[in-house]
Amino acid sequence: MLKIWSMKQQQQRDANAEGAAGTKKKKVTAAQLRVQKDLAELEGTLGKTMRTSFPDPNDILNFTLTIEPDEGMYKGGTFHFNFAINQNFPHDPPKVKCTQKIYHPNIDLEGNVCLNILREDWKPVLNLNAVIVGLQFLFLEPNASDPLNKEAAEDLRSNREGFKRNVRTSMGGGSVKGEHYERVIGR
Amino acid sequence: MVIMANGVEPSRKRWTYLDNFLNKPGPTTDPNWVPGEVTINGLETSKVLVIGAGGLGCEILKNLALSGFKDIHEADTIDVSNLNRQFLFREADVGKSKAECAAAFVEKRVKGVKITPYNGKIQDKDEDYYLQFQMIVCGLDSIEARRWINATLVGMVDMENPESLKPLIDGGTEGFKGQARVILPSMSSCIECQLDLHAPRAAVPLCTLATIPRQPAHCIEWAHIIAWEEHRKGEVLDTDDPEHITWLYQKASARAQEFNIPGVTYSMTQGVVKNIIPAIASTNAIIAASCCNEAFKIATGCNPWLNNYIQYSGDEGIFTYTFEMEQKEDCPVCGNLARNLTVDPNMTLQDFIDSLGDRAEAQLKKPTLRSEEKSLYSQFPASLREQTAPNLSKKLSELVVNGEEIAVSDPAFAISFKYKLIFSS
Numbered sequence A: 001m002l003k004i005w006s007m008k009q010q011q012q013r014d015a016n017a018e019g020a021a022g023t024k025k026k027k028v029t030a031a032q033l034r035v036q037k038d039l040a041e042l043e044g045t046l047g048k049t050m051r052t053s054f055p056d057p058n059d060i061l062n063f064t065l066t067i068e069p070d071e072g073m074y075k076g077g078t079f080h081f082n083f084a085i086n087q088n089f090p091h092d093p094p095k096v097k098c099t100q101k102i103y104h105p106n107i108d109l110e111g112n113v114c115l116n117i118l119r120e121d122w123k124p125v126l127n128l129n130a131v132i133v134g135l136q137f138l139f140l141e142p143n144a145s146d147p148l149n150k151e152a153a154e155d156l157r158s159n160r161e162g163f164k165r166n167v168r169t170s171m172g173g174g175s176v177k178g179e180h181y182e183r184v185i186g187r
Numbered sequence B: 001m002v003i004m005a006n007g008v009e010p011s012r013k014r015w016t017y018l019d020n021f022l023n024k025p026g027p028t029t030d031p032n033w034v035p036g037e038v039t040i041n042g043l044e045t046s047k048v049l050v051i052g053a054g055g056l057g058c059e060i061l062k063n064l065a066l067s068g069f070k071d072i073h074e075a076d077t078i079d080v081s082n083l084n085r086q087f088l089f090r091e092a093d094v095g096k097s098k099a100e101c102a103a104a105f106v107e108k109r110v111k112g113v114k115i116t117p118y119n120g121k122i123q124d125k126d127e128d129y130y131l132q133f134q135m136i137v138c139g140l141d142s143i144e145a146r147r148w149i150n151a152t153l154v155g156m157v158d159m160e161n162p163e164s165l166k167p168l169i170d171g172g173t174e175g176f177k178g179q180a181r182v183i184l185p186s187m188s189s190c191i192e193c194q195l196d197l198h199a200p201r202a203a204v205p206l207c208t209l210a211t212i213p214r215q216p217a218h219c220i221e222w223a224h225i226i227a228w229e230e231h232r233k234g235e236v237l238d239t240d241d242p243e244h245i246t247w248l249y250q251k252a253s254a255r256a257q258e259f260n261i262p263g264v265t266y267s268m269t270q271g272v273v274k275n276i277i278p279a280i281a282s283t284n285a286i287i288a289a290s291c292c293n294e295a296f297k298i299a300t301g302c303n304p305w306l307n308n309y310i311q312y313s314g315d316e317g318i319f320t321y322t323f324e325m326e327q328k329e330d331c332p333v334c335g336n337l338a339r340n341l342t343v344d345p346n347m348t349l350q351d352f353i354d355s356l357g358d359r360a361e362a363q364l365k366k367p368t369l370r371s372e373e374k375s376l377y378s379q380f381p382a383s384l385r386e387q388t389a390p391n392l393s394k395k396l397s398e399l400v401v402n403g404e405e406i407a408v409s410d411p412a413f414a415i416s417f418k419y420k421l422i423f424s425s
Ligand SMILES: [Zn+2]
Pocket: B189, B190, B191, B192, B193, B194, B327, B328, B331, B332, B333, B334, B335
């Protein structure tokens, strides 16, 4: 045991660094540090079509992302996603859910999102930026081959124009195939 | 003192073979090593903490006791589904804490060893608790718990106090594979440096679960992720609650029937939901043995210890590979230890941020600062900047307490700087 300490002292002398004192206070966690860094890197991504809001600014692990697509079939809508990040981030991916009931082939009525990097393809080297870009892309290019809302996916595959009309109806707060959707367009 | 005919004191007879290593140096022993009583005494008074009383933790506990350690502490909690692979438990033990059962069993079998169980979350203990041990041995299956103990031990290192550096020996197994590593907190590659080595659990795409399940596990995951949310929204799923597991099992069975998939069972439901990785007793034995060898060598100094990672794979014949993992310069835990910084508690946060720009190591352009509890000031996103801007005119004493650690990051640096703010009087 003494040997380890003499090794440590030598290493410290070599580095000529300042000492770090012990403390009983809580320390910033690795997950917080990583999220803080990821958030700082979003500057170029959010732009004018996306913004974040923090119900508790001290808790950066829980926030809402709002996407307002300025092109594509979902143009004009305002979509909210809840981000819940746990202390095991970035080993675990963030949990992301759409808080509105929307008509989208890759988002089910409960708000679950089918995005590969949120689940099967998540890696600790990925960051929040990748997830946010991925979500944005879902509105530009809804994908019929990864269906989470089967009816919507079938609709998109079989009749793209009809699907577009149904998207507009749902965004206005109307019903599609007997299911009522939440209004996501400003009045 | 009773001396037996062969001249061996009876109480040491059990340790005859161990004493071969402790009474005389071997070819790889450090030249400054002192054999005999001092070393044996050092081993017997070493207080060691074992975290995890699962399959691996139990093996570790037993091996440490049989390696001459006398003062062993351990922490964990019990669950019924684990009994089959944890040899220290009997059916009568279900419901008792795993730590207590394991302690009682080993104490009975190895006379003279004292095992102190602690039944609770390791996160509930503070640095004072961890400071009492000479080293920590982990046999955990949770990455989160490993990361927590790692960060705690790195954060404890204090140059003023040699006792603050606690070697961490970490073992892990998954089926036929496993690894053991020795971590000297702040000196060598830590668990956070090596986070990429832990393969994230294999996940099936959500749309497969939702539309075209092919395996029984897909139906269970569907019940777990989708059906629960749909029918029991707002209720927190407790994987230890039999009613919850039964509900998931029934949903999964119905879905499996719908898609003609045989094989969904209650125990499989429990396994999938709790992410129970099948454990192989012999893999646990091999990894535990390696961990305990390292603990023995570190405690006695009789031989050089592992530097610093051994990987074992038993699925195709046997393969082991020993290598040195390097410390990552930008490791968020050990890459930049907190520096002490004396500050005037009446200084505003804005003045403090300006002063960081002058510091040689930092020279920060757009710093974002936080403590564990508070976002002190965030440059980005804009909403967070607006929310934290009022802090800029506050005094440091209104935002942090004396001695609190803050982390400062800046887009210009890959790593965060940590400072422990000491208030000048
Ligand atoms: Zn590290």
